[in-house]
Amino acid sequence: MLTLLTTIYIGGTLILLSVIASLASPFLRKLTINTEEDDLSGEQKQPLPGISIIIPAHKGAAFLEENLPYFLQQQYTSPFQVVVVAEKGDTDTEDVLKRLGASDKLYATFLPMSSRYMSRRKLAITVGVKAAKYEWCLLTEASCRPDSDFWLASMATAMHEDKAIAMGYTHFPDDKVTDYQHFQHFSKARQMFRSIQRGHSYGCNCANLAFRKTVFMEGNGFLGNLHLIRGEYDFIVNKFSTEDNSSLAISPTCWLTDMDVSPKTWTNNRLFYRESKKYMRGSFRYKFPIFMDNLLLHFCFLANIASIIYASIINNWILLGASITALFILFIWRTLACSSALAKFSTHISPFKLFFFQLRSVWTNCRYAIKHHFADKYEFTSHKL
Template sequence: MSVVIIADNNDGALKANLPLFLSQDYPGGFEVIVVVASDGDDTAGVIESYSKVPNFYATYVPKSSRYMSRRKLAVTLGVKAAKHEWVLLTDAACRPVTDKWIGNMSSCRHRGVDMVYGYGNYAEGTGQFKMFSRFHREYLLIREAQSGMGYGMAGCNLMFRKSMFMAGNGFQGNLKYLRGEYDFLVNKYASTGNIAVCLEPEAFIVEETPTAKGWHDRNVFYFETRRHLERSVRHRALFNSDMLSLHACFVAALCALGYSILFHNWLILLFSAIALFVPLIVRTLFARRAMDAFGLAVPWFKVVPFELRLVWHGLKYAVAYRMSDKYEFISHKS
């Protein structure tokens, strides 16, 4: 196994997390490759301290590289440098939850599988809505991957065949878009039946809490990324129909409740109360069951309010995207 880690001006995270990658318990043997996309801090110093570790290798994206995403170029350099057929890609801002991460991801390499989707969420201490929002998107994407056709990826925990990446010319066709490297990989290379999902808790990764700017950029950049993904209409239709039904149920039930109270129609009051609370209870129970499976600790009474908030959260960043300069999202500035 070749573990490729992208470092992007986050020397503190790399210093804290690199030992957890190098100390993995994987009898099959593995190497760790750090590719530095941007080095405006002490990343070079961190790398130098591991220069004598036998299964460690590091390389840098040339400063002269222009007109293409440095992060996508970093992934490409890492894959090309990999000595093994299977590449496990992640970010320096992430850490495996156990030393069995490689082993558990590797166990999902069944016959006919070229890509394995792994789960990840933010570290403890991150705001509950941010963690819920991340989980909600991951869950939808995992369901699509389980159906045999992946659409994209919210996290940084992806394993794939080097030969598949090279045969498909890597990120050819979307190198100019600065972000979305995981989304583009899954969207381009996940075909019917060749993607598996690893849901073993020991295969999870944890990502450091995003800064306010990082959170803003991730949400805004996604609106640019999804414009260039295949099967986008189908994916968005699933989310939009779910949110529409939730809001419609909520509004209709509240209107019926108001009418029944205003005109003292207690039969309508009873049925409108049932129509309001039963769907909310069912949604909460299903959500809690899913969150428990992934170890997400969000109080039950926040589930539906958070789901309602997702739409307005998305609209906020959609407006921010519409108002932004579109040259911010590509490497070709002129």
């Protein structure tokens, strides 16, 4: 049996741990979002830059036909072009480009049939950057569409003279993904946005990324990771960002909706990321806070559950009450913090799910880590010989 003093000490410690674990929530860490949007339909305070939108269209004819008009009809007061990079011989994509080719803003270029030891996607992006007429290149996917006719103008407001990278946000249709997938994508995006605001950019999981052509070309593009099939957004941010040359464009008019959310695409993106991060700098600084958050959350949760079970067995009602109170604090505080962060990005998930999603995420990552470990490593590289 526990003495009264020991019971009070254990109960107080559990409550204190719950408060600390709640305050450690990544959703409580400040993320500045510019909600005071300019009147983008009116006269701008300063001229907006010319922009080349680059869309690699590998086997994406259906998406391209559906989404390309949304890019071509952008309300933008400065010059812009849409550069579509397709595979030579892809007749479906060629037909789409012919049907939409009347626009003087559309420029199409094609990849050669063979390229050894180099990712086709990275080659497509490099070709697109070389073909770009303007200094600022905005990379996205054929499966994405702007949420607003002022998407380009909104993104341009983050392309300052002293910046070389501007990261935007993508989300998914509610009827295409589960609540947990929404949570996964948002959590990772928010962590990467935070890393940019703190001056140590790590990566990018959103197909909505602007960068300067000269920075990309003078920095030899994807040199150093050409052998990896994917990871292009992560590598651009990780390689070319510095402490103060990156900015965020995450107000609602800057968003894109990504329509390609098939189970295969979702899984492959996460497996390719696990391979890519081996070659990315700043991994410890980025991952350590995430590790500590998960450690505190799980330790506190398990300690509270264990204490509730133990107190019930020995009929210690004071300890039982303190343990339930501690668990309640942890659940409510973590849920409210997460719900508030999601609401700012117009993502609405039942609050009762959010606490368990936070617990589940670390085990999901472990599952992907195991799957990646046993995967054929040649699946991640263009070096097949």
